[in-house]
Amino acid sequence: MSNISIKYLTAIFISTCICLQVKAQLHIIPQPLRLTEQKGNFVLSRKAVIGVDKENEAVGKYLQTYLATYYKLNLKVKVYPKVPAAIAIQLVTTVTNKEGAYNLEVKPGIVKISGNGAGVFYGVQSLIQLLPGRAVAPLKLAACSIADAPRFQWRGLSLDVSRHFFTVDEVKKYIDVMAHYKLNVFHWHLTDDEGWRIQINKYPKLTEVGARITYYEKQGKFRKLDNLIDGGGKDGFYTQAEIKEVVKYAQDRFVTILPEIEMPGHSEAAIFAYPELGCQDSTGAKHRVRMLDPGEYTFTFMENVLTEVMALFPNQYIHIGGDEAEMVDWLKSPTAVALMKKEGLKSEKEVQSYFIKRIEKFLLSKNKRLIGWDEILQGGLAESATVMSWQGEAGGIAAAKMHHHVVMTPLPYMYFDAPQAAEDLEPVGWNPTVTWQMVYNYEPMSKELNTEEAKYILGAQGNIWAEKVPTAAHLQYMVYPRALAVAELTWSAAENKDIDRFAYKMKQQYGYFKLWNWNARLPDIVGMDNIVTNSNQFGLVLKYPLLGAQVRYSLNGKMPDSTAKPQLFPVKINTMLQDTFSIKTYTTWTLNxxxxxxxxxxxxxxxxxxxxxxxxxxxxxxxxxxxxxEYNIDKVDTTQVVTTAIINSSTPMVLPVTDGNLTWVKVNGFIRINADGDYQLTSGFLVSPALFINGEQIIYRGKDKYAQPQKGMLHLKKGAYAISGHYIADNTNRNEDLLIIKAADGKVIDPQVYMFHQ
Incomplete structure (x- = not known):
C-alpha cells in the first residue's frame, strides 16, 4: 500500500486556504460594478467635516450617527449650496442614468460620494465597508475609485412575524443590516394562520384575539401550535403608530416595505377573530377553517382592511399571499358553489382566480398593484399581477412569458428556514440544507427566457419563515451570511460574480457583525471534508479565518465536550489510518x-x-x-434503456427526459493515470453522483457538495483504474462536472487525458 504523504495533504489544504485569503484591502459586498485600488489612504480625523448639499442632508446625518455610534467619532455635518472641494467628506447630488448608481472616490485627504436618489446612500454603505471592523485609531480607508450601479431593482429579504413576533426594535435592526448590503425591499409577512400582527381600527378583534396566540392556545380555543418551537409563539402586534415609525425608518435607509396580508388561505387567525369570514361546510363537518368564504361580507371586510393597510404603506405593491389555499373547501361551501354557478366558474381554481381578480380590481382603484405567490397563476392570472415565484422557477418563468413582472424567490435556494449545513449539527429547519454557496450560485434570469421575457424579472428575494425561529438571535443566525449572497447576486453584474472572492469578502464581514452585535452563523473550518484515502497515515491542518477562534476536536466519533481542551488555530492532526473514523469539531469565536x-x-x-x-x-x-x-438504483436495470453514448469531457451534458420519468445515467469506463503521484478526485455536481474506483465507493450519491463535501485523496500508480457510477440527470447538474481530478500541485487535469472506455 502506498502512502499519501502528510506533506501532500497539508499542501492541498494550505493551498485552499491561501486561495481564500488573497491579500485584498477592499471587501465590499455586493461587488461594485467597477472598482480600482489606488495608492495611499484616507485618514479619518475628528476634525473632518461631512459636507452635503440639501438633498443629501439626511444621508449625511445617517453617516454622522453611524460613526458616532460605532467608532465614537463625532463629526459635524454642514449643508452647502455647493460643497467645497476642500471638505474632507463630500456627499453631492449628480444626475445618473440608473436609479441607485453612485461614484465613490477615496484619496488621501478627500472622500467624495456622488449620485442621485438612493445612490449617495449606497455609496455611504460602501464607505462603511472600507472602515475597519473594529474601533481602532487612526481610522484608515484604502484609497480607491468606485463606479457602481445595481443590476436588479428588487433586492429583497422577508420576515415572518406571524409565527413568532419580533419587536419594533428587532425589525429596525433587521432593516439596518439589510441596508448595509444595499438590499432594498423588506417583505413584512404580517398575517397568517398563527397570528395577525397589524392593528386594523375597523376590526379590533383582529389583534385583540388574532394576535394573542399564546393566550388562546392555553385556553384550548386555538389550534395547538405544534409546528412552533420554544413553547409556542409570542403574543404581540404592531400599532398603526409603530407601523408608521418603521416605515419612516426604512425610508430613511432607502428600503421599501412590502406588507403581506394573506388571503384566501392562511387566514385562520382572522377567522378565529371573526368566524363569519370562514368558509362554511354544507355537510356540517367540523375541521380547521383556514379558507376565507368567497362572499360579499369577506370582500367588504378585506377591502376595509386593505384600505387601512394602504394608508400606512406608501409603496407601489400590496402582497396578498394566495399560496397553499385549501381550495377544495370551496366545493362544500354554499357561498362558493353559488358563486361558481353565477359566474360560470368551472373549478375551485377559477374561484381562486375570481377572488384574486376582485382584490386586484380594488387595489388598482387605489393606485396600488397586487403581488402574490405563484399559486395566483391557477385559474387565470390577474391582469396586472406580479408573481413571486417560490415553488421553484416554473411559475416565474410562466408569468414572465406572459409579460407579467416576476420576483424570483424559489425553493430551495431562497429559503432560509433551511439548515445551512448538515442537519444534525444545525438548528432545526423545514427543508433540506441550503448553503450560502447555493444561494450565491443562483441566477434569477432563467435560460428558458428570451431577451424580451427576461426584462420582466424584477430581481430576487430571500425568505425566512419563523415557525422554528423563536428569537432575534436565532433569526440572525438563519438569515446571515446567506443574505449577503442575495445582496451580491441581485446587485452585482453577472459577469462580476466570483465565488472565491465572495468567500474571502464574506469572512471579512464578521468584524462588522461583531461591531453591530449581529449573530450571523460562523464560517466553517476550511477543509473539513469527507475524505476517502488509501493512505496508512492521515494528516490535516485545521485553519480558521476569524482571529480569536478556538477549537475542541475528537477522533473517537463523539462530539467533544467541555472536558476537551480548546486549542488555538492552526491545529495539526496526524493519525494512523486503517479503517473509518470521524473528526468532530466544536469551534468557538470568543470575540462574539x-x-x-x-x-x-x-x-x-x-x-x-x-x-x-x-x-x-x-x-x-x-x-x-x-x-x-424508480428511485432505487438497484431496480433500474429492469427498465427501458433509452440510449447509449460516450461522454467525451468531464461535463456530461445529459439532457433529462421530459415524459414524467426520472433520467438515470449509469457511467462506466477507465481512468488512465500516466504518472505515479497524489491525486484529488471530486465531483462538481451540487447533489453528488455515486462514483466508484475499482469497486470502492469514492463519492456517495445525494450529498450536498457544499454542506457535505466529499473528496478522494489517493496515491495512484501509473496504470488504469475502473470507474463506474450513477446519478439522476436534471437541469441542475446538466452543466456541471461529473468528475474533477487534480494533481498534487492543485492543477486540474484535462479530462481528455484520463477518460477512456472499452
Whole structure:
C-alpha cells in the first residue's frame, strides 16, 4: 500500500486556504460594478467635516450617527449650496442614468460620494465597508475609485412575524443590516394562520384575539401550535403608530416595505377573530377553517382592511399571499358553489382566480398593484399581477412569458428556514440544507427566457419563515451570511460574480457583525471534508479565518465536550489510518461568544491499478441513459434503456427526459493515470453522483457538495483504474462536472487525458 504523504495533504489544504485569503484591502459586498485600488489612504480625523448639499442632508446625518455610534467619532455635518472641494467628506447630488448608481472616490485627504436618489446612500454603505471592523485609531480607508450601479431593482429579504413576533426594535435592526448590503425591499409577512400582527381600527378583534396566540392556545380555543418551537409563539402586534415609525425608518435607509396580508388561505387567525369570514361546510363537518368564504361580507371586510393597510404603506405593491389555499373547501361551501354557478366558474381554481381578480380590481382603484405567490397563476392570472415565484422557477418563468413582472424567490435556494449545513449539527429547519454557496450560485434570469421575457424579472428575494425561529438571535443566525449572497447576486453584474472572492469578502464581514452585535452563523473550518484515502497515515491542518477562534476536536466519533481542551488555530492532526473514523469539531469565536459544529468522515480503502490491455481504449466514458419512475438504483436495470453514448469531457451534458420519468445515467469506463503521484478526485455536481474506483465507493450519491463535501485523496500508480457510477440527470447538474481530478500541485487535469472506455 502506498502512502499519501502528510506533506501532500497539508499542501492541498494550505493551498485552499491561501486561495481564500488573497491579500485584498477592499471587501465590499455586493461587488461594485467597477472598482480600482489606488495608492495611499484616507485618514479619518475628528476634525473632518461631512459636507452635503440639501438633498443629501439626511444621508449625511445617517453617516454622522453611524460613526458616532460605532467608532465614537463625532463629526459635524454642514449643508452647502455647493460643497467645497476642500471638505474632507463630500456627499453631492449628480444626475445618473440608473436609479441607485453612485461614484465613490477615496484619496488621501478627500472622500467624495456622488449620485442621485438612493445612490449617495449606497455609496455611504460602501464607505462603511472600507472602515475597519473594529474601533481602532487612526481610522484608515484604502484609497480607491468606485463606479457602481445595481443590476436588479428588487433586492429583497422577508420576515415572518406571524409565527413568532419580533419587536419594533428587532425589525429596525433587521432593516439596518439589510441596508448595509444595499438590499432594498423588506417583505413584512404580517398575517397568517398563527397570528395577525397589524392593528386594523375597523376590526379590533383582529389583534385583540388574532394576535394573542399564546393566550388562546392555553385556553384550548386555538389550534395547538405544534409546528412552533420554544413553547409556542409570542403574543404581540404592531400599532398603526409603530407601523408608521418603521416605515419612516426604512425610508430613511432607502428600503421599501412590502406588507403581506394573506388571503384566501392562511387566514385562520382572522377567522378565529371573526368566524363569519370562514368558509362554511354544507355537510356540517367540523375541521380547521383556514379558507376565507368567497362572499360579499369577506370582500367588504378585506377591502376595509386593505384600505387601512394602504394608508400606512406608501409603496407601489400590496402582497396578498394566495399560496397553499385549501381550495377544495370551496366545493362544500354554499357561498362558493353559488358563486361558481353565477359566474360560470368551472373549478375551485377559477374561484381562486375570481377572488384574486376582485382584490386586484380594488387595489388598482387605489393606485396600488397586487403581488402574490405563484399559486395566483391557477385559474387565470390577474391582469396586472406580479408573481413571486417560490415553488421553484416554473411559475416565474410562466408569468414572465406572459409579460407579467416576476420576483424570483424559489425553493430551495431562497429559503432560509433551511439548515445551512448538515442537519444534525444545525438548528432545526423545514427543508433540506441550503448553503450560502447555493444561494450565491443562483441566477434569477432563467435560460428558458428570451431577451424580451427576461426584462420582466424584477430581481430576487430571500425568505425566512419563523415557525422554528423563536428569537432575534436565532433569526440572525438563519438569515446571515446567506443574505449577503442575495445582496451580491441581485446587485452585482453577472459577469462580476466570483465565488472565491465572495468567500474571502464574506469572512471579512464578521468584524462588522461583531461591531453591530449581529449573530450571523460562523464560517466553517476550511477543509473539513469527507475524505476517502488509501493512505496508512492521515494528516490535516485545521485553519480558521476569524482571529480569536478556538477549537475542541475528537477522533473517537463523539462530539467533544467541555472536558476537551480548546486549542488555538492552526491545529495539526496526524493519525494512523486503517479503517473509518470521524473528526468532530466544536469551534468557538470568543470575540462574539458564538460556536459552530462540524464533522468529517475519513475512510480507508485499498486501490491499485487493474491489469488491462490499454491499447483497446477509446476516449471518453460510456453511459447508459435509462428512463424510469424508480428511485432505487438497484431496480433500474429492469427498465427501458433509452440510449447509449460516450461522454467525451468531464461535463456530461445529459439532457433529462421530459415524459414524467426520472433520467438515470449509469457511467462506466477507465481512468488512465500516466504518472505515479497524489491525486484529488471530486465531483462538481451540487447533489453528488455515486462514483466508484475499482469497486470502492469514492463519492456517495445525494450529498450536498457544499454542506457535505466529499473528496478522494489517493496515491495512484501509473496504470488504469475502473470507474463506474450513477446519478439522476436534471437541469441542475446538466452543466456541471461529473468528475474533477487534480494533481498534487492543485492543477486540474484535462479530462481528455484520463477518460477512456472499452
Amino acid at each position: 461568544k458564538q460556536h459552530i459544529l462540524q464533522e468529517a468522515m475519513i475512510r480507508h480503502v485499498d486501490i491499485k491499478p487493474v491489469v488491462i490491455d490499454q491499447a483497446a481504449f477509446t476516449p471518453g466514458f460510456s453511459y447508459r441513459l435509462i428512463k424510469s419512475k
